[in-house]
Amino acid sequence: MVNLQETIKKLEAISLWFTSQKELDVEEGLNKVKEAAVLIKASRERLKAVENSFEEIKREINQASEE
Amino acid sequence: MEEENDNSIPERIFAVGEYLEAVNIALKRFEVKITGEVTQVKVATSGHCYFTIKDKTDENVLDCIAWKYNYQICGVKLEEGLEVILKGNGQLYNATGRFSFIADTIELKGEGVLKKAYLELKKKLESEGVFAFERKKVLPTFPQNIGVITSKKGAVINDLLSNLGQFGFKVKMIDSRVEGQEAVKNLLGAVKEFKKQKIDVLLIMRGGGSLESLQAFNNEALVRAILDFPCPIIAAIGHDKDVPLLALTADFACSTPTAAANTLNKTWEMAPLTISQAERVVFEGLNGRIIQIEKEITRSSGIIESWFNDFFDRYKEIASELKTYVLRIEQAILSRNKFLDNCWGKIESDFSFAFKEMVQKLIYLSQTIKAHDPENNLALGYCLARKHGKIVRKTSDLPPNTGFDLQVSDGIIKTKTI
Numbered sequence: 001m002v003n004l005q006e007t008i009k010k011l012e013a014i015s016l017w018f019t020s021q022k023e024l025d026v027e028e029g030l031n032k033v034k035e036a037a038v039l040i041k042a043s044r045e046r047l048k049a050v051e052n053s054f055e056e057i058k059r060e061i062n063q064a065s066e067e
Numbered sequence: 068m069e070e071e072n073d074n075s076i077p078e079r080i081f082a083v084g085e086y087l088e089a090v091n092i093a094l095k096r097f098e099v100k101i102t103g104e105v106t107q108v109k110v111a112t113s114g115h116c117y118f119t120i121k122d123k124t125d126e127n128v129l130d131c132i133a134w135k136y137n138y139q140i141c142g143v144k145l146e147e148g149l150e151v152i153l154k155g156n157g158q159l160y161n162a163t164g165r166f167s168f169i170a171d172t173i174e175l176k177g178e179g180v181l182k183k184a185y186l187e188l189k190k191k192l193e194s195e196g197v198f199a200f201e202r203k204k205v206l207p208t209f210p211q212n213i214g215v216i217t218s219k220k221g222a223v224i225n226d227l228l229s230n231l232g233q234f235g236f237k238v239k240m241i242d243s244r245v246e247g248q249e250a251v252k253n254l255l256g257a258v259k260e261f262k263k264q265k266i267d268v269l270l271i272m273r274g275g276g277s278l279e280s281l282q283a284f285n286n287e288a289l290v291r292a293i294l295d296f297p298c299p300i301i302a303a304i305g306h307d308k309d310v311p312l313l314a315l316t317a318d319f320a321c322s323t324p325t326a327a328a329n330t331l332n333k334t335w336e337m338a339p340l341t342i343s344q345a346e347r348v349v350f351e352g353l354n355g356r357i358i359q360i361e362k363e364i365t366r367s368s369g370i371i372e373s374w375f376n377d378f379f380d381r382y383k384e385i386a387s388e389l390k391t392y393v394l395r396i397e398q399a400i401l402s403r404n405k406f407l408d409n410c411w412g413k414i415e416s417d418f419s420f421a422f423k424e425m426v427q428k429l430i431y432l433s434q435t436i437k438a439h440d441p442e443n444n445l446a447l448g449y450c451l452a453r454k455h456g457k458i459v460r461k462t463s464d465l466p467p468n469t470g471f472d473l474q475v476s477d478g479i480i481k482t483k484t485i
Contacts, residue, residue, distance in 0.1 A: 040436075
């Protein structure tokens with residue numbers, strides 16, 4: 001399971017790597033972009049799952065309150 | 068024997084035993100009364116009494132025997148000089164051929180002697196407490212089954228029956244001789260028979276008579292026989308001066324059968340009054356009991372009412388306390404719910420914020436990273452040269468006539484150096 005916090009840290013590290021390059025190493029840059037793309041996709045999926053779980057919990061709590 | 072009488076005797080030769088037996092049979096039929104003065108008396112260890120009587124005027128002597136039972140019930144203690152009247156028959160004793168008179172009854176002769184014997188026995192029985200009031204049984208109330216011992220030939224039984232009231236009496240009579248010493252056996256037998264029967268009262272009756280004629284009722288054996296009789300005995304025996312010893316021993320005594328009948332009638336005649344009194348006692352008792360029960364019910368009702376009032380008061384108190392507890396519990400639940408709602412609201416808010424922040428951060432990072440993608444420059448007309456997949460950085464990387472790839476915005480151009 002993807003750990004969002006760690007993934008964000010990795011993405012921040014990639015972002016920092018790009019911003020810190022005075023002369024971009026295209027080859028390395030491309031690898032970083034590919035890695036970032038995978039992490040972003042996984043993070044989005046995980047965020048969607050978290051959001052769904054949260055909505056589910058919210059719905060159950062609201063039902064319990066009504067009862 | 069009768070058929071063989073005078074004609075057959077010369078023809079027949081008897082054995083001694085046969086002859087003695089024949090004589091004894093003849094003597095048995097010849098029952099007589101004999102009077103005389105007692106001269107010798109011997110009571111054997113077996114209880115049989117052997118004695119001799121003689122005439123007062125000359126020396127005629129007769130050996131006599133009274134068997135144990137007859138001697139015991141005759142009520143006479145034989146002594147020398149006593150004048151007696153015997154009733155019985157002669158008998159030859161087979162072993163000796165000796166003649167004896169077998170006395171079935173013995174009675175004293177002469178008023179003076181009878182009176183003396185009467186007084187002596189009376190004194191003896193009195194000293195034993197036989198006549199004591201304490202040992203007399205109480206006559207039953209409402210007697211029904213009446214036993215009567217008397218002679219059916221006398222007027223006594225008719226007097227009794229005609230004077231008994233119509234109270235459902237069931238009278239059972241046993242006929243008995245009531246005159247003289249001979250009556251003792253009859254009377255004893257009748258008493259013995261009634262002991263076996265279910266009766267409420269026993270009446271022993273006879274009309275009036277002299278001391279001599281009432282001898283049977285002064286008999287010691289008879290007196291002792293009625294002592295342990297299971298039910299009360301009424302003696303109705305007419306007498307002159309000397310009350311018969313049986314009458315003194317009986318539980319109730321009177322002189323006439325009419326008086327005996329009146330005694331039996333008495334409780335029945337009193338019955339209506341007794342019932343009336345009993346009715347009054349029952350009703351008064353019942354009424355008193357009803358009043359008492361009513362009081363108890365009233366008192367009990369008060370106790371029950373008080374108990375229920377206490378119970379309901381306590382119930383109300385408990386119900387009120389419970390209501391308070393329920394309200395407290397409801398408030399506590401509401402409070403907890405509110406707390407949880409608040410918690411949830413904060414959690415929801417915090418989570419939403421964190422979630423949005425994370426989404427924003429992800430968008431920002433995506434955009435940042437995408438902005439640094441080297442391939443973004445291809446659209447501006449730049450291209451990437453690769454030789455065997457590796458970026459070409461220097462001219463020396465591509466000697467003349469070397470094939471390589473040029474990646475442009477919409478594809479790859481395969482070319483070579485000149």
